[in-house]
Amino acid sequence: MRIVAEHLSYTYNAKSPFETAALKDVSLTIEEGEFFGIIGHTGSGKSTFVQHLNGLLRLPSSMKKYRPKKPKKGQAPLPATVLKVGDFDLTDKKTNFRALRRSVGMVFQYPEYQLFAETVRDDVAFGLKNFSEEKLTDEELDSAVRAALEVVGLDFDELKDKSPFELSGGQKRRVAIAGVIVTRPEVLVLDEPAAGLDPLGKREIMELLHRLHREWCKTVVIVSHDMDEISENCTRAAVFADGRVECVLPPRELFRHAQRLTELGLDVPLTAKLCALLQERGIEIDCDFTVQDFCAKVLDYARSHPKQGGGRA
Numbered sequence: 001m002r003i004v005a006e007h008l009s010y011t012y013n014a015k016s017p018f019e020t021a022a023l024k025d026v027s028l029t030i031e032e033g034e035f036f037g038i039i040g041h042t043g044s045g046k047s048t049f050v051q052h053l054n055g056l057l058r059l060p061s062s063m064k065k066y067r068p069k070k071p072k073k074g075q076a077p078l079p080a081t082v083l084k085v086g087d088f089d090l091t092d093k094k095t096n097f098r099a100l101r102r103s104v105g106m107v108f109q110y111p112e113y114q115l116f117a118e119t120v121r122d123d124v125a126f127g128l129k130n131f132s133e134e135k136l137t138d139e140e141l142d143s144a145v146r147a148a149l150e151v152v153g154l155d156f157d158e159l160k161d162k163s164p165f166e167l168s169g170g171q172k173r174r175v176a177i178a179g180v181i182v183t184r185p186e187v188l189v190l191d192e193p194a195a196g197l198d199p200l201g202k203r204e205i206m207e208l209l210h211r212l213h214r215e216w217c218k219t220v221v222i223v224s225h226d227m228d229e230i231s232e233n234c235t236r237a238a239v240f241a242d243g244r245v246e247c248v249l250p251p252r253e254l255f256r257h258a259q260r261l262t263e264l265g266l267d268v269p270l271t272a273k274l275c276a277l278l279q280e281r282g283i284e285i286d287c288d289f290t291v292q293d294f295c296a297k298v299l300d301y302a303r304s305h306p307k308q309g310g311g312r313a
């Protein structure tokens with residue numbers, strides 16, 4: 001399913017003293033099959049944007065927010081808002097939002113705080129029960145929960161009767177992710193999936209997301225602060241700044257604009273910092289900013305520039 005947003009704006013607490021324009025005329029297309037990154041300073045609108053993708057911030061109930069404003073005399077009409085995920089038109093209140101939520105899985109920041117059921121099994125089954133059109137048998141639920149736990153690397157028989165609160169932090173996060181993917185969504189959206197984890201936990205979560213991308217969900221969208229995560233994993237990334245999309249580029253091109261990213265209060269991957277340091281010493285390394293490609297290109301450079309004076313001839 002392709003995700004298309006055009007001229008999407010969103011204001012919290014409109015017409016009150018607390019009014020905040022969180023999205024301002026955002027246009028962004030995410031192709032089916034992408035592992036897409038969303039980056040930007042805190043408060044730039046990333047979470048607000050992704051919460052639109054499964055209708056969590058509902059367009060229909062607040063349609064007037066999305067209806068193009070009546071133009072003032074002599075002004076051209078504002079372009080209409082488009083928000084589509086596959087065939088789901090999120091600006092149409094007749095859309096089947098339950099089916100949409102089954103197709104677009106949403107993992108919030110710190111999802112483990114939303115675990116609530118008495119057992120791991122019931123927690124993971126909850127989303128499936130909730131979003132299914134027909135009533136599922138216990139066997140059907142168990143088999144879906146087993147498969148979802150397995151793909152996130154957890155054992156059904158060992159954990160099914162445990163309280164989610166007995167688990168370690170990393171396990172809790174996996175259970176929470178299992179509770180979202182259990183509906184087999186085509187699109188999986190995760191808001192800061194690795195936040196608050198130690199480096200090993202981060203690596204494991206990113207490996208899990210790649211497994212899900214290969215085996216379970218066609219399209220993965222992650223919000224991230226971690227530029228190394230973006231350069232290593234994403235097909236493309238959108239940079240949000242003050243409610244707008246600043247640019248959408250593959251990491252290979254994005255991180256060439258290190259200075260602009262720094263101006264936006266963003267970091268760059270370690271590989272981009274190393275490339276900049278080498279460039280100051282007159283050494284150009286043209287890599288895609290993954291660690292692997294960076295090392296390969298540095299080795300190529302070293303081989304083609306044998307040490308001058310002394311050493312081997």
Ligand SMILES: Nc1ncnc2c1ncn2[C@@H]1O[C@H](COP(=O)(O)OP(=O)(O)O)[C@@H](O)[C@H]1O
Pocket residue numbers: 012013020021022040041042043044045046047048049
């Ligand atoms: N529930 C809310 N009520 C009011 N304002 C909000 C709410 N959520 C976010 N905002 C505001 O909207 C803007 C965008 O926030 P958010 O989408 O959370 O950005 P990000 O995820 O990039 O940090 C910020 O100014 C934020 O303070």
Ligand SMILES: [Mg+2]
Pocket residue numbers: 046047048191
């Ligand atoms: Mg956020």
